[in-house]
Amino acid sequence: MNILKGIFNLKKIFTLVLCIIFIGLNAQKKFTIVLDAGHGGKDTGTKTYYSDLGMVNEKDVTLAVTLKLGKLLEQNKDIKVIYTRTADVYPTLGDRTDLANRVKASLFISLHCNGAGARKAPYGTETFVQGPDQNDTNLEVAKRENDVIYLDSEDRKKFSSYDPKSPESLIALKLQQSKYLEASLLFGSYVEDNFVNNDHRLSRGVKQKNLHVLRLNAMPSVLIEMGFISNPTEAHYLASENGQNEIAKSIYEAIIKYKNVVEKKETRNSSFNSANNTPTKPKEQPLKNDYRVLLMSTPERFNTNDVALKGLNYIFVMKENDLYKYYYGTTNLASIRDNNVKTAKGAGFRNAVAIGFMPNQSLANGYYTLELIVTEKKLGSDSFILNLLNGVKRTKKHGKFYYTYGNFKKIEDAIDTMKTLSKKGINNIVIEKVE
Template structure:
C-alpha cells in the first residue's frame, strides 16, 4: 500500500514538473516573431514551364528551407512552413496556415518565366493597380486554382482572367500594404545592392495567395528560370543560398525597425527629391502636406524626445499601425524643406504625403491641382 502511495506521489510530481516545463516552453514561444515561409507550387503543380529542365517548385522549396534554416538560428524568430516537401497545397490553405499561426509576416517564394530572355528579381505586394504585364503575371499565378477539386466552392466564383476579380481581392489586405512594401523594398535592395543582381522593382499585384493573409505579406520572384544564365544561378546551391541569405537579412532588418518603434516606410514613386529646386511659393489651398517619418505597432506620444528632437508632430492610426508625421503645411516647397529637416534628424526614408478634406490622397494627384 505504501509502495502504491509512493508511486502515486512520484506520478503526481512528474505530471506537475511536466506541466511546468510545458508552461515554460509556452512562455518561451510568446513574444517571438512568427514568419510563415511559403514555397510556391508543389506536387502536381510544377510551376512555370521551362525548356532547360529547371523546376520552379523545387527551387522555391530549397530557397524556403534555407531561409528557414537560417532564421531558426535566431531565438527571436519562430518559423512555420506551408510545405517542407514536394506536396500540392491549395492556395487558400497557404494563407489559412499563416492566419492560424497569427503570423507577423508571410513570405511566398517563386521563380519567374517569360518567352524572352528577361531577367531580374521582382517582389510583389497585394494591390489592385495592375498593368498589362502585372495582370498577365497575376493570371498565371492564380490559374493554379484550376488544379484544385473544389475551386468553384473555395474561391467563390473568382476568375483569374477577370480584371474585376483581381481588383476585388486587392481590397482586403489594404491595411497591411505599407508594411508589405517596407519588407519588399528591403528584399529588392539586398538583391541589387549586395548580390549585384538586376532588380525589376516592387510591384502591386492581385495574387490570391496573398489574399486574406492578415499580416504584411510579399511574394518574391527570385529570377527568371527561362533565362539561360539566371536559370542556372537559381538552380545552383550557391545561388539558392545567396538568395535565401538576403531574404533572411531583409526579414531580420524589418523586425529590427518594427522593434525600434520608428520603422520608416518608403513607398517609392511619390517621394520628393532631396533638394528643393523651386524657391517660388507653391500654395495649394485645399491640400495639406505632411512628412511621414515613421510607423509603428506601438502608440507613441508625439513628443520630441521620441523623435530625435523633432516637434510639430502628429499621428494617425491605420489598421494595426500608427503613422507619425512631421509638420503640416499647404506650401509644397515648405513640405520639401520639412522633409530635408527630417532626413537630417535621421529619418532617411521620410516622404511627403498629401491630404484633401481630411483624407490622404496620392501626392502626384495633389500636385496636379492648381496652386496659387
C-alpha cells in the first residue's frame, strides 16, 4: 500500500514538474512589446488650441492611442504588453529605455504626434528608426523629441554629452544599431503601409533619425509620428475616438504581421530533424532564381559602411558600364525577397526593386573581374595588395587608377574569390562585369 502511494505521489510530482516546464516554455515564447506613450506629465509635447476642441495636447493623444493599442494586443495570449506609462505622468527617456532593456523586449514602439508651430499646412504620418541623420530634413522632429532630456537631471547626465555629429558617435551608432536596423525598418514599413492602405492617410515614409529615446534600446525600435496636431484636419482626427481606434488597429495589424515574419524566420533557422541530423524542408518552395534588391545605380563608389547606404548590411556591389549597382540581400524565397524590398524602401530607397540572378549561369560574351581599389595615385611597391596578389591589372580612366584582379565566367566564382580575399584583409571589393 505504501509502495502504491509512493508511486502515486511520484506521478503527481512528475506531472507537476511537466506543468512547470510547460508553463516556463510558454512564458519564454511570449513576444514582449513595450508601448511608450510619448511625453506625459510636465511634458505636454506639441499642442494646438482649437475653438471646438480646446487644447489638443500630444501627451493626451499618445496615451489614448497607446491604451487602445495595448487593449488589442492583450487579447493575444502569445503577446506580453508592457507600458512605460498608463497615466498622465512623465517617465524620463532613461526610464523608458531602461525598462525596455530590462524586460528584454522584442519590440519597442514610441507613439508621438507631429507639430509645425504656426504652420497649418504640413500633414501626414512618418515612422522613425534610429540611425545616422541622412540629411537636414526633419530636424524639427529630432530637436523636439531630443530636447526632452533637459526636463530631467538624470537624462541630462546620460544623454547631453553625446555629440551626434562627431565621427566617433556615428561609427558607434552604426555598430550599435546595425543589428536591429533592418528589423526596425521592416516593421516601420508595415506601419506606414497600413496608414495608407487601411486609413487612407498620407505617409511621409520611414526615416532614420538620431533620437535619444531609441538610441540605447537593445531591440528593434520605432518612433511613430501619428499626424500633425498643428494641422486642423489631422488634429480633429487624432483627437477623435474613431481616429484613435483606426490608428491603433493599423499599428496592431503591423505588429501581428511583423511578429509572424520574425517567428517564421526563427522557425526556419531552428527547424532541425534530429532523426537524420539534417534540416527539415521549408514549406515555402524556392524560386528558380536568386533575388537581390537593387538600391541604386550611380557612378559613385561607396564603401559598404558609407552613410549613403543608410545602415543596411549584406550589400553586394556590381559595376556595369562605369555604373556601380548596389544590391541588398540575396534569397530564393519569395517571402524574404518581398520583405527585403520593404526593408530597402523603409530605409529610404523608394525605387528599390528585386532583380533575379540565374544561379551558375556563365556569361556568353565577356567575364567578371574584381575591382580591388580605385586610387588618385599609383600604388607603391610596398602596397599590401600588390605584394599579396600576382596578376593585378592597372588601368587609368577619368584621372584615376583602377586595380582589378581575376577573370571569371560565373558570378559565383567571383564571389567565392572575393570572400577569400576579404579573409586576407582586402575589403570593399566590387565585382565588375566586362563585356
